[in-house]
Amino acid sequence: MSPASAHAFATGNPLQQAVAPAASERRSCDKCYRETDQAVAKCPQCGGRLRTAGQIRALGVVLLFVGVFLVALMGAVTIFVIGVVSQAESSKLTANDTPTFLAIFALFGLVIMFGFTSIAGGLWQIVFGKRNKALKYIILALAFALLLIGSVVQLIL
Numbered sequence: 717m718s719p720a721s722a723h724a725f726a727t728g729n730p731l732q733q734a735v736a737p738a739a740s741e742r743r744s745c746d747k748c749y750r751e752t753d754q755a756v757a758k759c760p761q762c763g764g765r766l767r768t769a770g771q772i773r774a775l776g777v778v779l780l781f782v783g784v785f786l787v788a789l790m791g792a793v794t795i796f797v798i799g800v801v802s803q804a805e806s807s808k809l810t811a812n813d814t815p816t817f818l819a820i821f822a823l824f825g826l827v828i829m830f831g832f833t834s835i836a837g838g839l840w841q842i843v844f845g846k847r848n849k850a851l852k853y854i855i856l857a858l859a860f861a862l863l864l865i866g867s868v869v870q871l872i873l
């Protein structure tokens with residue numbers, strides 16, 4: 717089997733896809749990530765919303781910008797706070813303040829990780845035109861950790 721015919725075998729009918737991209741554009745489900753080439757509005761498996769590769773790429777661009785913004789903003793805030801803390805350290809701060817700053821920096825670090833995950837997910841969607849299931853769970857885990865540390869910080873402050 718030549719590489720070209722192997723490709724045709726793997727993707728169905730490449731000619732038909734090239735001629736009628738709107739009808740046969742690959743869509744994937746928001747909920748269960750199932751992919752389909754059928755021109756249907758809802759996921760055949762779970763009834764969830766289907767997005768075309770183009771829509772997922774557009775969302776990927778948004779994710780990318782949100783991620784870059786988060787990393788840049790929280791990076792700047794972290795550097796600023798480190799500067800303030802290191803100046804105030806000798807005069808005002810006591811050992812009792814250490815857990816507070818650890819919790820706050822953990823929060824900053826998590827937001828930055830959130831940003832990097834968003835960048836990775838956005839790039840993935842732009843390149844592949846579909847979403848990454850693993851990144852979904854990473855984002856869920858990070859969101860949970862954010863909530864947890866956020867409430868710890870609230871308790872301390």
Ligand SMILES: [Zn+2]
Nearest residue numbers: 745748759762
């Ligand atoms: Zn589905």
